Amino acid sequence: MKSRMIIVAAPSGAGKSSFVERICREDSRLVDTVTYTTRSPRSGESQGHPYFFVAKSDFEKKINESFFVEWALVHNNLYGTPLHQLEEAWAQGKSVIMDVDVQGFRTFKAKYND
Numbered sequence: 001m002k003s004r005m006i007i008v009a010a011p012s013g014a015g016k017s018s019f020v021e022r023i024c025r026e027d028s029r030l031v032d033t034v035t036y037t038t039r040s041p042r043s044g045e046s047q048g049h050p051y052f053f054v055a056k057s058d059f060e061k062k063i064n065e066s067f068f069v070e071w072a073l074v075h076n077n078l079y080g081t082p083l084h085q086l087e088e089a090w091a092q093g094k095s096v097i098m099d100v101d102v103q104g105f106r107t108f109k110a111k112y113n114d
Contacts, residue, residue, distance in 0.1 A: 004095055004096065005096045006030070006095060006096070006097040006098075007098060007105055009100050010099075020032050020098065020099045029094055030094065030095055031085075031089040031094045031096055033082070033085045033096060034049075034052055034082075034085065036054055038055065038079075056078065062080065067084075068080035068083060069083040069111065072104055072107070074101060079104075081098065
């Protein structure tokens, strides 16, 4: 596999997460990231699945520490992709596949134009 990163971008509710989850089960060369968020967990969600849930102050501290490769404010909640997850996958020779909204895609495209 030659790609280091595959971005699946679409509006909320388009099935991005379901697609990424399934293809990661089917192809061990692909690794999904776990996004951090300040929103509260919903029914059926737990820490690390599908998000790491953190307080706003913790998220802001991580922003200041350059912990995130990208982050965004979406519907009054913060969401961010941790850089270390990308670096760890690449060090293992894997490709990262992730689902992001259009705002996140623009950020990734600017940072990783290839």
